[in-house]
Amino acid sequence: MMNLKQLVLASHNAGKLKELQAMLGESVQLRSIGEFSSVEPEETGLSFVENAILKARNAARISGLPALADDSGLAVDFLGGAPGIYSARYADGQGDAANNAKLLDALKDVPEAERGAQFVCVLALVRHADDPLPILCEGLWHGRILTAASGEHGFGYDPLFWVPERNLSSAELTPADKNRISHRARAMDLLRQRLGLK
């Protein structure tokens, strides 16, 4: 098994780092790729899997360490799965608030029954930059898009994502609760199993 004492997280997203570190606990220390480079690789893949592998390889190459990447996003049924892999870039790189405003606008007048959506998370772990066998784990989280933002926790689209099992928005969940049930939690659960960490 690879030595996971030193693992680099191939992400420039502080929200992801916080959640993934909380899920992994103290047995694995995640170092952010931001410590090594501020250049973000272009996410040229057409799928979450391709982008996750691309980011993991890039981080392993830059850091010389095993690398974990998270490619995630929101797939909205009414929009045919958009913004999907383009979730971070939905409002052309203007950030979370603009992304959320654009999504609310795209779903203006869409009734509740047609506002289904899922968060998707793909985790990719590579032992080194050219690893021919990346470990891939996927997690989905089903919910619905609210008609207005609610809640202060989390990041990204959390204030717009209604969680049926809690009857709260994802941004109204405590961080600990989100980390038990989210798309990222499901993917991480599978990863821990694959690594024999549970």
Ligand SMILES: O=P(O)(O)OP(=O)(O)OP(=O)(O)OC[C@H]1O[C@@H](n2cnc3c(O)ncnc32)[C@H](O)[C@@H]1O
């Ligand atoms: O690529 P890295 O550097 O990891 O950081 P990123 O923020 O660009 O991450 P992605 O390319 O994977 O894009 C993910 C998008 O999906 C959103 N997203 C993913 N997980 C989320 C979560 O748990 N809650 C809210 N939004 C989430 C997030 O806000 C981004 O807009």
Ligand SMILES: [Mg+2]
């Ligand atoms: Mg990204």
